[in-house]
Amino acid sequence: MIDVAAASEVAAGATMRIEVENFEICIARDSDGAIHAIDDLCTHGEVSLAEGDVEGCAIECWLHGSQFDLNSGQALTPPAFEPVAVYDCKEIAGRILIDPHTTLN
Ligand code: FES
Numbered sequence: 001m002i003d004v005a006a007a008s009e010v011a012a013g014a015t016m017r018i019e020v021e022n023f024e025i026c027i028a029r030d031s032d033g034a035i036h037a038i039d040d041l042c043t044h045g046e047v048s049l050a051e052g053d054v055e056g057c058a059i060e061c062w063l064h065g066s067q068f069d070l071n072s073g074q075a076l077t078p079p080a081f082e083p084v085a086v087y088d089c090k091e092i093a094g095r096i097l098i099d100p101h102t103t104l105n
Pocket residue numbers: 042043044045046047061062063064065066078079080
């Protein structure tokens with residue numbers, strides 16, 4: 001896994017956009033404090049999901065409002081229908097680690 005950030009850099013309800021090995025990834029911490037890593041690009045358009053808002057365990061695309069489940073990657077509301085990839089992501093010893101080659105969905 002690749003160390004991408006300090007855990008303290010992503011507060012509850014916050015996001016961070018990172019690039020690792022040519023993958024554009026959105027890190028998000030849900031309202032319960034769990035960390036997630038998903039594809040940064042909305043499946044409806046070329047828009048960064050890291051610029052959207054975290055609501056509970058979902059992230060809302062700022063452009064047209066589709067919400068994506070941070071655990072499953074599923075599009076919960078239109079106009080997006082396709083899921084985003086969810087990457088293996090862990091928080092260990094105050095660091096956020098991601099494996100961009102392992103998707104969980
Ligand atoms: S670009 Fe994200 S919902 Fe349209």
